[in-house]
Amino acid sequence: MNTxxxxxxxxSMHPSNGGPCQGIRNAIPYFQKAGITTEVVCMDDENSHYSITDNFTIYKVGNGKTSYQYQPELLKWLKNNILNYDSIIVHGLWQYHNFAVYKTIELLKKQNLKxxxxxxxxxxxxxxxxxKATxxxxxxxRNNLVWTLIEKKCINxxxxxxxxxxEEMRLAATTFKSYKPKKVSNVGxxxxxxxxxxxxxxxxxxKIYPEIKNKRYLLFLSRIHEKKGVDLLINAYNELFQKNKDLPDLVIAGPTTSEYAQQMIKLASHNPKIHFSGMLTGNAKWGAFYNCEAYLLPSHQENFGIAIVEAMACKKPVLITKNVNIWNEINEGGGGWIVNLEEKRELENNLSEIIKNSEEDFAAKGYKAxxxxxxxxxxxxxxxxxxxTLKNV
Structure with a gap:
């Protein structure tokens, strides 16, 4: 098909949501170069303003209701406009936009339209x-119910x-019964x-965090959330600090307003080498990446981990877990350390080995990353x- x-x-396409909406913005210039026009429809308020300027069309149909993001205006918009496109790419599950596309397509099938x-x-x-998370x-x-009533039909x-x-593709086939998609592909x-x-x-x-100036440091940069394993990282680092007061500092960069973040600040309060910088963006974020010795994300689950790859692009080695779905690629490339969280003290043992690396060791592993x-x-x-891949669908 010549799409x-x-x-x-x-x-949502609001930049603060990161993840998929950032991925869309990253990819569109290359679609344009290939002669493919991309437009986006989302459930942001029509009067909402983004902090960036996009050079592609975004249709905003209004905020959805509840966590399911129910917004009937999206269904109306799709019915009026969907035939203008060769392909529809739906990003994400468990919210109304996926069902709205499915319902629109089912209506069109009854009309024998292309x-x-x-x-x-x-x-x-x-x-x-x-x-499975406790x-x-x-x-x-809730997901089991929604899968049975809606998502299973959308996927299949x-x-x-x-x-x-x-790894994402492999794991997806193990989660729900009646998962029978017509075709699956890893597009990267x-x-x-x-x-x-x-x-x-x-x-x-x-300028944002002068306390770390001229110090060697390891970097965690992400949401400060239980899923990210921040407590595991702080506990392991605290254990090492008891044995070695000369280890590199640890910078934890991310929003600190949540209750969990405040708990983590308290957990680290007796360690003068752990620093909470707050959320970093723009130049400051890249400055933190480029000047760290290694990037750490001991996450309990991560589909891709954009910050991991950003660190690798800055020639920094990364410590991640086998719960990060790109761990195989990183392991094969030799640009990081892979932790199995099911093995007790493995995170601490890996950190202990990391801090023994020389500047040359970090640089060599960073180049592999x-x-x-x-x-x-x-x-x-x-x-x-x-x-x-899209052309062959």
């Missing part, structure tokens, strides 16, 4: 973790399901090359793979 016009359907191809990208939302019992029950009737990595996922490493990046980071980024997670490579 010329794509509609992406997503709950309908666009429908591709769903779950973005990790079919990971079994979300059904703090998600009620959400897991779509023309294809696109995944961001092999990528990020743009970070800005060139210049003094201004480092200086802007030090960068090579993995270029070979596996470069946005142009992934966008071109997506385009070629």
């Amino acid at each position: 010329t016009k794509i509609l992406r359907v997503i709950s 309908i666009p191809k429908v591709i769903i990208m779950p973005h990790g939302m079919l990971d079994p973790y979300f059904q 703090d998600r019992k009620w959400k897991a029950l 009737q779509a023309d294809a399901i696109f995944y961001t990595c092999e 996922y990528g990020i743009q090359m970070p800005p060139e490493n210049k003094d201004i990046l480092r200086d802007d980071f030090y 960068f090579e993995t980024y270029k070979n596996k997670f470069d946005i142009e490579t992934c966008a071109n793979k997506f385009i070629q």
